[in-house]
Amino acid sequence: MRFLQFELWTDCPFACEFCFNKNIKNQKRKLEALSQASEILEKEILKGVEIVGVMGGELFNPCYPDEVKEGLVSFFNQITSHVLEGNIGQVYVNTPLLHGDRSFLEGIVRIFEERGILDKLLICTSWDPKGRFEKTPYRFKFWERDMLWLREIGVKVHVEVVLTQSFLNSGFDFKLFSDKYSNSIGFITPHVPFFFDGNKQQFQTQCGEFFPKRKDFMEWLVRVRDEGHYKVEDMLDRDLHSNHLYFWRDEHGFLERSNRTTDEKYHPIEFRKDQVGYIDSDRDMREDVISICSL
Numbered sequence: 001m002r003f004l005q006f007e008l009w010t011d012c013p014f015a016c017e018f019c020f021n022k023n024i025k026n027q028k029r030k031l032e033a034l035s036q037a038s039e040i041l042e043k044e045i046l047k048g049v050e051i052v053g054v055m056g057g058e059l060f061n062p063c064y065p066d067e068v069k070e071g072l073v074s075f076f077n078q079i080t081s082h083v084l085e086g087n088i089g090q091v092y093v094n095t096p097l098l099h100g101d102r103s104f105l106e107g108i109v110r111i112f113e114e115r116g117i118l119d120k121l122l123i124c125t126s127w128d129p130k131g132r133f134e135k136t137p138y139r140f141k142f143w144e145r146d147m148l149w150l151r152e153i154g155v156k157v158h159v160e161v162v163l164t165q166s167f168l169n170s171g172f173d174f175k176l177f178s179d180k181y182s183n184s185i186g187f188i189t190p191h192v193p194f195f196f197d198g199n200k201q202q203f204q205t206q207c208g209e210f211f212p213k214r215k216d217f218m219e220w221l222v223r224v225r226d227e228g229h230y231k232v233e234d235m236l237d238r239d240l241h242s243n244h245l246y247f248w249r250d251e252h253g254f255l256e257r258s259n260r261t262t263d264e265k266y267h268p269i270e271f272r273k274d275q276v277g278y279i280d281s282d283r284d285m286r287e288d289v290i291s292i293c294s295l
């Protein structure tokens, strides 16, 4: 499998409390980003990409100028043409689903539908009980409305959840969530935003119950494993999430990394231990997942 992912820009109007893109300078040159991505795509196709991912920030802000919207439409026309030609197997499109006006996103989904390849599309979105929806409950209504719309028209959805302490405390019910939204769920280890130079304890003073306590995570994990509604052994498995060809755009253009762990400066996956994971331990959360699964 070769996963080629474009992070086209980090701009986003939503300001989730913990967002790791916070305070990163907006990238204004979106048309340039799109034309570079389009060129890279043509080159990478020849090398046998199987999955193409496109993410922001937010891609489908209805307030973007028409030329940006048109640029995105033509990028998705290019991608879907490759799907039709058999060059790309699947397309992952990331969006927070938080806009009242979803017409821009809807237009992109319709491209897949009209070309008869809706089954090749995976919408990736996120859910969080606190940092995303607590202060803006109306946004949860938009999110839920769009999730139900996507289910109705038969689009697969993958939901990412950051493993925060408030998530562990929320009494999340895997069965209820999956039955309601019929999606797959993936988890992300919490880490301090990229602009923040301090450690996780310092960040936590600004951001409530963000990093989980190790004991609470372990107990939750055992419970989830025993309930059997989620394949715990896959949780936080890096091979499933980040070991792929990845393009991330900064103000100078796209940076290519064959593995996101290689360039700490731009998109660190190998975080400083004091900036990621548990609030009360520097142990890797994935190590605990492995040990719980082997019990």
Ligand SMILES: C[S@@+](CC[C@H](N)C(=O)[O-])C[C@H]1O[C@@H](n2cnc3c(N)ncnc32)[C@H](O)[C@@H]1O
Binding pocket: 012, 018, 019, 020, 021, 055, 056, 057, 058, 094, 095, 096, 124, 125, 126, 127, 160, 161, 162, 188, 189, 190, 191, 192, 193
């Ligand atoms: C930065 S967002 C970009 C895509 C899109 N705007 C969204 O929220 O789904 C990508 C993922 O990173 C997660 N994320 C944001 N801040 C994070 C942090 N400090 N630690 C871990 N994950 C975080 C989000 O919840 C989301 O699932």
Ligand code: SF4
Binding pocket: 012, 013, 014, 015, 016, 019, 020, 021, 056, 057, 058, 096
């Ligand atoms: S929607 Fe995504 S990119 Fe936007 S603020 Fe929230 S986590 Fe960050």
